[in-house]
Amino acid sequence: MTLRLSNRQARRLFLQHHGLCDPPGGRLSGPALLSLVRNLGFVQVDSIRTVERAHHMILFTRRSGYRPKQLDRLLERERSLFENWTHDAAVIPTEFYPIWQRRFAREEARLSQRWQRWRGETFVQKLEEVLAHVERHGAVRSGHLREEGQGNGQGWWDWAPSKTALEYLWRTGRLAVAGREGFQKVYDLTERVIPAVHRDPDVVPDDAGLVDWACRSALDRLGFATPGELARFWDGITPAEAAAWCRAQGNDLRVVEIAGAQDARPRQAYAWADIEDRLAKTPPPPGRLRVLSPFDPLLRDRQRTERLFGFSFRIEVFVPAAQRRFGYYVFPLLEGDRLIGRLDMKADREADALTVTALWPEGRLRLTKPRLKKLEAELERLRGFAGCATLRFENGWQRAPAEA
Numbered sequence: 001m002t003l004r005l006s007n008r009q010a011r012r013l014f015l016q017h018h019g020l021c022d023p024p025g026g027r028l029s030g031p032a033l034l035s036l037v038r039n040l041g042f043v044q045v046d047s048i049r050t051v052e053r054a055h056h057m058i059l060f061t062r063r064s065g066y067r068p069k070q071l072d073r074l075l076e077r078e079r080s081l082f083e084n085w086t087h088d089a090a091v092i093p094t095e096f097y098p099i100w101q102r103r104f105a106r107e108e109a110r111l112s113q114r115w116q117r118w119r120g121e122t123f124v125q126k127l128e129e130v131l132a133h134v135e136r137h138g139a140v141r142s143g144h145l146r147e148e149g150q151g152n153g154q155g156w157w158d159w160a161p162s163k164t165a166l167e168y169l170w171r172t173g174r175l176a177v178a179g180r181e182g183f184q185k186v187y188d189l190t191e192r193v194i195p196a197v198h199r200d201p202d203v204v205p206d207d208a209g210l211v212d213w214a215c216r217s218a219l220d221r222l223g224f225a226t227p228g229e230l231a232r233f234w235d236g237i238t239p240a241e242a243a244a245w246c247r248a249q250g251n252d253l254r255v256v257e258i259a260g261a262q263d264a265r266p267r268q269a270y271a272w273a274d275i276e277d278r279l280a281k282t283p284p285p286p287g288r289l290r291v292l293s294p295f296d297p298l299l300r301d302r303q304r305t306e307r308l309f310g311f312s313f314r315i316e317v318f319v320p321a322a323q324r325r326f327g328y329y330v331f332p333l334l335e336g337d338r339l340i341g342r343l344d345m346k347a348d349r350e351a352d353a354l355t356v357t358a359l360w361p362e363g364r365l366r367l368t369k370p371r372l373k374k375l376e377a378e379l380e381r382l383r384g385f386a387g388c389a390t391l392r393f394e395n396g397w398q399r400a401p402a403e404a
Contacts, residue, residue, distance in 0.1 A: 230245075253273060
């Protein structure tokens with residue numbers, strides 16, 4: 001029998017699996033931070049620092065005691081996290097590295113011909129040259145390789161070819177990110193970065209094991225999902241593989257019908273057989289207002305977010321300024337189990353101020369005095385996190401509702 005989840009049940013379960021039903025205050029130790037990343041699965045990395053970089057904001061949103069140095073320690077000293085690719089560049093628990101070793105083989109099969117067509121017949125030879133350079137000279141940035149070029153602006157060691165080689169070798173597992181300098185990746189041989197225990201070939205799964213792990217771990221972090229959503233979570237398997245996995249699970253899974261927000265049609269998905277117990281244990285999220293990074297895991301699958309929350313979101317970084325509806329880098333606002341608006345703001349480093357340019361509430365939502373007080377409290381927390389001395393609101397920052 002199909003279990004029907006109300007829209008509120010579905011939203012809260014989704015929020016619970018994304019660490020947004022837990023109280024967001026308090027300090028965050030190294031083990032607790034590692035546990036948080038493990039529970040999320042991965043944290044997307046992005047270079048834009050309008051307020052703070054995406055990966056730092058994602059973690060701060062869930063625990064306001066988080067500080068970037070804690071993540072650096074896990075990445076660069078303890079090596080309990082590593083950087084590689086999911087749907088984009090991400091920070092991933094190193095205990096998952098055996099899975100990525102299987103993914104690297106798939107990634108190489110997918111990328112090799114395409115990148116060789118892109119870079120020409122000498123691509124493979126140049127990869128080996130770059131790899132040999134790293135082996136002899138140690139960790140490098142792409143700029144280091146460029147400096148060893150012939151200086152004519154046309155050689156392999158110029159920025160684009162060297163960057164291409166390094167990225168390919170990283171995406172396919174022969175190099176790893178050892179650290180960052182000014183947010184530029186520093187690459188080194190994988191065996192110098194990833195602890196040996198995680199590189200044991202005896203623990204690398206076969207393709208069937210990869211599919212099983214990807215689907216199970218995705219469902220654990222989504223609560224309920226279609227095969228397409230399972231496949232998109234890690235972006236390492238196909239929807240057809242996920243669908244076949246779902247069919248093979250028998251009574252371990254059950255079909256659920258998820259009510260959509262507003263006028264969205266109900267949609268069938270799969271959940272673990274104990275979904276009702278999980279629902280019973282799901283607490284309501286805190287009423288505190290939180291500012292989300294545009295790359296927050298809650299927004300990772302835009303279609304799913306729109307179906308569940310009635311919130312249509314588009315990152316407009318690459319949209320021409322005249323065509324943007326909201327702004328270059330707009331932050332969604334979460335209150336309880338609702339996405340209630342979007343905020344345009346930036347950390348003005350010269351003025352030492354977190355400056356709020358515009359707030360668009362969703363639909364008929366009212367910016368009541370208690371809600372504005374909660375917003376100001378959250379912005380004060382974010383101001384401190386961004387290292388700004390003051391919080392500033394531009395004239396006319398309260399805008400008409402987003403759907404107007």
